[in-house]
Amino acid sequence: MNQLLKQFGTQSGGSTAWIWQRITGLVLVIALFLHYLFLHFLNGGNVTYGEVSGRLAMPLWKTIDITFLTAALYHSVQGVIMNIHDYVHRAMLRVTLVSITWVVGLILWITGIATVIAIKSL
Amino acid sequence: MAKRTFKIFRFNPETDEKPSYKTYEIDVQPAWTILDVLNEIKWFQDGTLTYRRSCRHGICGSCAMMVNGINNLACELQIATMKKDPIVIDPLPGFEIYKDLAVNMDPFYEALKRVKPWLINNDPAPSRERLQSQEEFALMGNSIACILCAACTSSCPSFWTDGEYLGPAALLKAFRYTFDTRDHGLDQRIEALDNKHGLWRCHKITNCFTACPKNLNPTEAISKLQKRIVEEKL
Structure with a gap:
């Protein structure tokens, strides 16, 4: 059992998570640029619910924001897990913390997706 | 010759409860390195000081230690290039201390x-x-x-x-x-x-x-x- 716990999360070695964290980092740079450009600059800084919901009602913006949300959550969850791997070396505690991080990330993702999909234009 | 002060990490796990620093005042010759200072202390002032050394030419890697907060080779580090006083010498961090500057590699x-x-x-x-x-x-x-x-x-x-x-x-x-x-x-x-x-x-x-x-x-x-x-x- 202890051996299984020690190996938990190590089968992939880390290369897959590492490359996806770089890819999502790149997606974040582009998505953040678009987010700031459209939300804070192109509309003169006038951020209202009506303006945001109007944009989010469009399928293209739903896709962009879902991509943004997915990239941000994957990137941050991997960042937290990397810190756990750096500092937590007791197998049971590590497994618990990594599991909690994934569950919290998943809940936030589902909540975010549901919100973006549900939004309709006023 | 110039007098310089050296603060050196000391710890003997057989007798000491916790580590401490011991200060030495040494007359340093112009071309001396940190290793020359350690040898001076070991051979003429305090034979209990423990550290590793071998080739004295920056090839064997035995005398790596932390000097003024940066890891380096004691045999390559010239005292004349170091303005700070005292010069603080520690063992390599992250390893178990055997004694003084010698660590478990x-x-x-x-x-x-x-x-x-x-x-x-x-x-x-x-x-x-x-x-x-x-x-x-x-x-x-x-x-x-x-x-x-x-x-x-x-x-x-x-x-x-x-x-x-x-x-x-x-x-x-x-x-x-x-x-x-x-x-x-x-x-x-x-x-x-x-x-x-x-x-x-x-x-x-x-x-x-x-x-x-x-x-x-x-x-x-x-x-x-x-x-x-x-x-x-x-």
């Missing part, structure tokens, strides 16, 4: 063994040497100049928090063989590299690069190795 050598730091090539040996062009040799960069002093590994916070982490020196050695065109052993090393205690623990803070007394760049080597492993996995 076992974790360092264990990590090194895990990356199989030797040429792996099962092709029949040619009648003479396995030839390499200058371009092929250049792929390894100056990584072959590593003297295994552990200054880099001991300066790495990832190693401080994870004693099983391979560390920059072992990863630099893995780079040296992975990028050696005569070597075919990546598939035998990949398990140690693509591992929770392997390549992905490096967060590129470049302490290893700052600490290396041979001006090698383990951070860059690790980046190239990470790219190579990802390509291999894809």
Whole structure:
């Protein structure tokens, strides 16, 4: 059992998570640029619910924001897990913390997706 | 001769409850290094001081220690280049202290063994040497100049928090063989590299690069190795 716990999360070695964290980092740079450009600059800084919901009602913006949300959550969850791997070396505690991080990330993702999909234009 | 003050880490696990610093005032000659000062203390003032030394020429790597907060070789560090007074000398951080400046290097050598730091090539040996062009040799960069002093590994916070982490020196050695065109052993090393205690623990803070007394760049080597492993996995 202890051996299984020690190996938990190590089968992939880390290369897959590492490359996806770089890819999502790149997606974040582009998505953040678009987010700031459209939300804070192109509309003169006038951020209202009506303006945001109007944009989010469009399928293209739903896709962009879902991509943004997915990239941000994957990137941050991997960042937290990397810190756990750096500092937590007791197998049971590590497994618990990594599991909690994934569950919290998943809940936030589902909540975010549901919100973006549900939004309709006023 | 100039009088300089040295604050040296002292700890004898058989008699001391906790470590302390002892201060020595030494008449330093113009060309002296930190190792000359340690020898002066050991031979003429305080024979109980313990440290490692061997070649005195920056090749064996025995006398690596932390001087004024940066890992370096005691035999290469000229006192004249150091303006700060007192000069503080500590053992390499991240290792168990045997006594004073001598540390237990076992974790360092264990990590090194895990990356199989030797040429792996099962092709029949040619009648003479396995030839390499200058371009092929250049792929390894100056990584072959590593003297295994552990200054880099001991300066790495990832190693401080994870004693099983391979560390920059072992990863630099893995780079040296992975990028050696005569070597075919990546598939035998990949398990140690693509591992929770392997390549992905490096967060590129470049302490290893700052600490290396041979001006090698383990951070860059690790980046190239990470790219190579990802390509291999894809």
